[in-house]
Amino acid sequence: MAADKAVLKVGDKEIELPVLKGSAGQDVIDVRALGSIGYFTFDPGFMATGSCESEITFIDGAKGVLLHRGFSIEELARDADYLEVCYMLLHGNAPSSAEYADFKGTITRHTMVNESVNKFFQGFRPDAHPMAMLCGTVGAMSSFYHDDLDVSDQSMRLRSAYRLVAKMPTLVAMCYKYNIGQPFVYPRNDLSYAENFLNMMFSVPAEDYKVSPAVARAVDRIFTLHADHEQNASTSTVRLAGSSGANPYACIAAGVASLWGPAHGGANEACLNMLEEIGSVDKIPEYIAKAKDKSDPFRLMGFGHRVYKNYDPRATVMRESCHEVLQELKVDDPLLDVAMELERIALEDDYFKSKKLFPNVDFYSGIILKAIGIPTNMFTCIFALARTVGWISHWHEMLSQPGQKIGRPRQLYTGETQKPYTPIEK
Ligand code: SDX
DSSP states (O other): OEEEEEEETTEEEEEEEHHHHHHHHEEEOOOOGGGTTTOOOOOOOGGGGOOOOOOSSSEEETEEEEEEEEEEEHHHHHHHHHHHHHHHHHSSSOOHHHHHHHHHHHTTTOOOOOTHHHHHHTSSSOOOOOOHHHHHHHGGGGGOOOOOOOTHHHHHHHHHHHHHHHHHHHHHHHHHHHHHTTOOOOOOTTTHHHHHHHHHHHHHHHHHOOHHHHHHHHHHHHHHTTTTTOOOOOHHHHHHHHHOOOOOHHHHHHHHHHHHHHHTTHHHHHHHHHHHOOSSGGGGGHHHHHHTTTOOOOOOTBBBBOOOOOOOHHHHHHHHHHHHHHHHHHHHHHHHHHHHHHHHHHHHHHHHHHHOOBBBBBHHHHHHHHHOOOOOGGGHHHHHHHHHHHHHHHHHHHHHHHTOOOOOOOOOOOOOOOOOOOOOOO
């Protein structure tokens, strides 16, 4: 709703722009009328641009607040499971016990993928990066669910969302099994969402596999901590792809592609590789110096965030889980010592304090995943699995909004101005 007005004077022109107030967070200046006086806004990287109106997730970067549908991430990580969070992200409210049971039953019964999906994997090199395989196979899912799909129909959108939430663990586990040359494991309806994922990842036909309840709890919490995060790069990618009416599986494949980057979801894999490269506590000062050196492209992976400028509340919960899991599994990983000391040093260092750099969600997740036995190159696939519900909830919300338009940014053109073309001798 318009709360106030901003007056913009430029040259001999002046325009009043409405200031819109949300239920929390920054007000926004509605610049849609700016074109009428012949100007565009210019904001590469969207440092100060609101791309949409949303009710799903709220972040307060200064206070380290993350809410999903008004519920704090700390409470959800403690008192809810991932499927409860999925329900509220998709439907807007926390589920009742009956709604939860019904939702869980539906998700459970959609975890299998078409048997033909196996054939897509045969085309990949055995050592293909799991994110390459995930990007390809999620996009390929659009070939199974396209002809009768009408994205303007809410029930069809929710059916696509349920299928994606249900099938991502199956596809992610298939990527892992293909990499290690073991047979794919079918989903089991008698297991919880996290237990089923772990079973598809680690069970083999040759013997029974017992899922550790502690590990399943940790994995479920990791899923919750990665479920959604406002208009981050991959979510914005899914929204932009979906704004044209594209197939939702293809849009989620675009989100997987964007998340893969080391500046985004790829940071958890890069962070663990960095901790392993540092190797021991005494090497930390050398890497801190590299991170500060402007001529060195090295960055401390797992540190810094575009929005959080004090701390990432997810990292705090993740750190607690890290200690619990390592204690429960009796894992004494020296990388945790390196991570804790790196965090301590970085938080005391003036450079990092001045740049507001501190551990983000990716800093501790890798240590937990490694302790669980998940290989480093699978970390971002886990992030993509968990984030799928956030991506598809934003896609669903966008297409539910009246007057939804295709996203089409403009630019500041700095190329050649018009000049005559001289045909060449051919
Ligand atoms: C995720 O958007 C989201 O919500 C993302 C996410 C989600 O849930 O979807 O939270 C998940 O992607 C978390 C971020 C994971 N990425 C990393 O850990 C990679 C390392 N971090 C950086 O690449 C960086 O901090 C970003 C990408 C996270 C944020 O980049 P910004 O906001 O564009 O900030 P910047 O790159 O302009 O950095 C500001 C300054 C720069 O120095 P100056 O040019 O001002 O001198 O801080 C420095 C940077 O050089 N800096 C770092 C640093 N991160 C920023 N210096 C050393 N190490 C780092 N990690």
